[in-house]
Amino acid sequence: MRLSHVYPAETSPWGVRTFRFDMLVDGMVAGTISLRPATTHLLTHLSGQIGFSVEPGFRGRGLAAKAVRALVPAARAHGLNELWFTTTPDNVASRRTLEKLGCVLVESVAVPEDYVSHASGERTKLRYRLDLLG
Numbered sequence: 001m002r003l004s005h006v007y008p009a010e011t012s013p014w015g016v017r018t019f020r021f022d023m024l025v026d027g028m029v030a031g032t033i034s035l036r037p038a039t040t041h042l043l044t045h046l047s048g049q050i051g052f053s054v055e056p057g058f059r060g061r062g063l064a065a066k067a068v069r070a071l072v073p074a075a076r077a078h079g080l081n082e083l084w085f086t087t088t089p090d091n092v093a094s095r096r097t098l099e100k101l102g103c104v105l106v107e108s109v110a111v112p113e114d115y116v117s118h119a120s121g122e123r124t125k126l127r128y129r130l131d132l133l134g
Contacts, residue, residue, distance in 0.1 A: 001070055004032070014047055016040065019074070023054065023067050030058035033067040037078030044084040045109055046117075046125055049075070051085075052097075064097045068130075076132055085128040095126070103128035 007018040016038035023031040031054035036043050043049045050071060052064045068083075075083055085103060087094040099105075106127045111118045 001033070001067060012036075014038075014040075014042060016043070021067070021071075023052075023058075023063050025058060025061075025063070029055070030063055031055050031067075033064070033071065035071050035074055035078075037075055037080060039080070045127060046086060046111065046115055048085040048087075049080065049083050052094075059093065062097075062100075064094075065100050068097075068101055072132060081131075081133050083130040083132060085130070086125045087128070088122055089124055089126055098128045098130075101130060103130045 001021040002024055003019060004022045005020040007013070007020070009015060009017050012018045014036050016036050019035045019037075021033050021035075022029045023033060031052060033050065033052040036047070036049050036051075038049070050068060052067060054063050072083075085098055087098065089108070106129050109125050109127060111122045111125055115122075
C-alpha cells in the first residue's frame with residue numbers, strides 16, 4: 001500500500017482527517033482504501049471508518065481484506081477499539097470481505113434523504129463492526 005492523500009478535516013468529504021492509500025499489485029493501482037480515524041454518526045452509520053474499492057481486474061484476490069488488516073494497527077494507534085464499515089445489501093463482494101475479516105452485521109439503517117448516496121438510489125446501509133480489542 002502507498003499513502004496517496006491526506007485530507008485535513010476542513011476539506012475532507014467526511015469532515016475528519018482522512019488517510020487514503022492506493023492498493024498496489026506489481027506497482028499497479030488495484031484499488032483504494034481510506035482510514036477515517038474518528039467516531040461520528042456519519043462514519044459509524046453511513047460511510048464507515050474505513051472504505052475500500054477494488055478495480056474490477058483485481059477483484060477476487062482478497063486485496064480489500066489484506067488492506068483492512070494492514071490498517072488495523074493505525075486505527076488502534078488513533079485510539080479506536082472498534083471499526084465500523086457500511087455497505088449496501090446488494091454489494092455481495094463487500095459483505096463477503098467484511099465477514100471474512102470477522103466483522104459482525106449489527107443492523108440495517110435507512111439512508112437519509114440528505115445523504116449524498118440517496119440521490120443515486122441508495123435507501124439502505126448495512127452496518128458492520130470489527131472489534132479491535134479481541
